Amino acid sequence: MEDSGIVTGRAAIDSFGVGTALGSGAGSIEHNAEGGSLGTVYKEAWYVDEIGTEYPKIKIAGAKSTWPGKKEIYRHPDWKEDVIQLAHEPRPDNYHRLLKPVVRNGEVVPGSLPPLSEIRELAQYNLSLLPERYRQLSVTDPYPVRFSEGIQSLRKQAFELVGGSGLNGNGF
Numbered sequence: 001m002e003d004s005g006i007v008t009g010r011a012a013i014d015s016f017g018v019g020t021a022l023g024s025g026a027g028s029i030e031h032n033a034e035g036g037s038l039g040t041v042y043k044e045a046w047y048v049d050e051i052g053t054e055y056p057k058i059k060i061a062g063a064k065s066t067w068p069g070k071k072e073i074y075r076h077p078d079w080k081e082d083v084i085q086l087a088h089e090p091r092p093d094n095y096h097r098l099l100k101p102v103v104r105n106g107e108v109v110p111g112s113l114p115p116l117s118e119i120r121e122l123a124q125y126n127l128s129l130l131p132e133r134y135r136q137l138s139v140t141d142p143y144p145v146r147f148s149e150g151i152q153s154l155r156k157q158a159f160e161l162v163g164g165s166g167l168n169g170n171g172f
Contacts, residue, residue, distance in 0.1 A: 046070055056158035067151055068158040073098040079131050085148035 044057045045068050056068035070087040074095035083092055091097065102112045114122075127135065134143045147155075 056154050056161070058155065058158040058162065060159065060162065065155075065159075067147070067155055069151060069154045071099075071151065079129075079134075079143075081144040081146050083146050083148060084151060086150045086154060089148055089150050 043059055043066050045066065047055045047057050049055070057066075058068045059066040067084065072085055072087045072089070072091070074083045074085070074092055075098055076082075076092075076095055082098070083095060100112065101109050103109065133139070133141060
C-alpha cells in the first residue's frame with residue numbers, strides 16, 4: 001500500500017472491506033442486480049439440510065468461482081506462502097493459523113472485537129512484517145497462496161454436484 005500513501009500517510013481509515021460493492025450493496029437496475037449483494041447468505045460454502053446431511057456449496061463464476069467447505073488458512077513464518085485448506089486437514093508444520101472466530105453459535109466471541117485502535121496497530125504491524133516486494137499496489141510477483149489437495153478435491157466434487165465443467169486438474 002506504499003504507492004498510494006493511504007496507510008503510510010496516516011489517513012483516517014476506520015475500516016477495510018473486500019467484496020462486491022460491500023459498502024453499498026450494489027442492488028439496483030443500474031448495476032444489473034436485483035436487491036443488494038448482501039441480501040442473503042454471502043457466498044455460502046457449506047450447507048447442512050434439515051436432516052443433518054452436509055453438502056459443499058460453490059458459486060460458479062469462471063475464475064471467480066468460490067471454494068467450498070469449512071476452511072483454515074495458515075502462513076509460513078518466513079512468508080514463503082499461505083495455505084488454504086479444509087478445517088479438518090492437519091496444520092502444516094511450523095505454519096501459524098490466521099483465522100480467528102468472531103461469532104460462534106450466533107454469539108460474538110468475547111474479546112474478538114477489539115477497539116479500532118488495536119485493529120489499526122495490528123494492521124500496521126503486519127504490514128511492517130510483509131516483505132517489501134509485496135507492499136506495492138502493482139506487484140509483479142504475487143504472494144504465493146496454495147490450495148491443499150483436500151480443498152481442490154472438494155471443489156471439484158462440488159462443481160460436479162451442480163453439473164459444472166471446466167475446472168482444470170488443479171481445481172481452478
